[in-house]
Amino acid sequence: DSGVTQTPKHLITATGQRVTLRCSPRSGDLSVYWYQQSLDQGLQFLIQYYNGEERAKGNILERFSAQQFPDLHSELNLSSLELGDSALYFCASSGQVNTEAFFGQGTRLTVV
Amino acid sequence: LAKTTQPISMDSYEGQEVNITCSHNNIATNDYITWYQQFPSQGPRFIIQGYKTKVTNEVASLFIPADRKSSTLSLPRVSLSDTAVYYCLVGPMDSSYKLIFGSGTRLLVRP
Numbered sequence: 110d111s112g113v114t115q116t117p118k119h120l121i122t123a124t125g126q127r128v129t130l131r132c133s134p135r136s137g138d139l140s141v142y143w144y145q146q147s148l149d150q151g152l153q154f155l156i157q158y159y160n161g162e163e164r165a166k167g168n169i170l171e172r173f174s175a176q177q178f179p180d181l182h183s184e185l186n187l188s189s190l191e192l193g194d195s196a197l198y199f200c201a202s203s204g205q206v207n208t209e210a211f212f213g214q215g216t217r218l219t220v221v
Numbered sequence: 222l223a224k225t226t227q228p229i230s231m232d233s234y235e236g237q238e239v240n241i242t243c244s245h246n247n248i249a250t251n252d253y254i255t256w257y258q259q260f261p262s263q264g265p266r267f268i269i270q271g272y273k274t275k276v277t278n279e280v281a282s283l284f285i286p287a288d289r290k291s292s293t294l295s296l297p298r299v300s301l302s303d304t305a306v307y308y309c310l311v312g313p314m315d316s317s318y319k320l321i322f323g324s325g326t327r328l329l330v331r332p
Contacts, residue, residue, distance in 0.1 A: 111264070142320050152265070152308075165319045168320040199264045201320065209255075210320050212264025 112136070115200050115213035123221055127188040130216045134181055134202030140164070141183040142203075142210065143175055149195040158183055189221045223248045230327040239296045241326050243309030244275040246290050254285060254292045257308045257322070265308060265322070269294070296328075304330045 112135035134141050143155040154167035158177035169175075172190075177183040187194060189211055194206040197217050226244040230276040233239045236321050245254070257265040269276055271283040271292070296303055306325040312318045 111266075113264075144322075151324050152259075154319070154321045157319065161305065197262065201264065203318075203320070209267040209270070212263075212266070215262070215264055217262075 111134045111211040113202050113211050113213035115216050119217050121219045126190050130185040130198050132200030138204050140203045141177055142201040143185050144199040145196045171213035192220050193218045225309045225323050227309050229285045232329050234331050236298050241294045244291045245311045248289050248311050251313045252311050253314050255292045255310045259306045271273050278305050299330045
């Protein structure tokens with residue numbers, strides 16, 4: 110158990126819909142990262158937050174948005190979903206001075 | 222962000238030592254080298270991190286030459302369960318660190 114909790118574990122939804130993925134980082138970790146991993150593809154970095162502020166942005170689509178709340182949990186919002194958005198979405202957290210990042214078990218999103 | 226280059230894939234047999242080399246020619250003075258392991262449908266897991274020379278833990282060893290332009294992850298006596306993708310990351314150990322993964326090395330351990 111990495112200490113990073115992602116909910117839900119599985120999500121099936123229709124094209125055009127909007128979903129919210131949630132991530133609770135390890136206690137005390139200030140950084141949260143979001144990734145997308147499609148079948149047999151690499152980990153695509155989406156966005157990073159540090160203590161509530163956006164720190165870095167990767168290849169995140171305009172239809173996607175995220176935020177980190179004062180209690181440090183984070184949400185990734187995916188809207189106008191397309192079939193190609195079907196993927197595993199991972200969240201990771203790390204401490205203030207990064208020595209090791211811990212990943213959640215992921216949310217498997219299926220868009221039908 | 223230092224660019225890293227790793228072999229796309231490697232094959233090995235159970236019980237052998239596996240060495241995966243990562244090239245990072247433009248590593249900065251304050252960059253550390255970190256390796257992660259990822260099994261299918263799971264999030265990556267930290268293996269080892271180092272700055273120079275050699276680091277060893279219960280899972281692996283990390284060899285870093287004096288010029289730090291490359292590093293080698295060494296897995297002693299691999300088993301079938303070591304079949305995974307291994308990622309080499311290079312970056313500073315502070316909050317500016319961008320946890321960006323490359324393509325990694327797909328290691329297949331055969332019986």
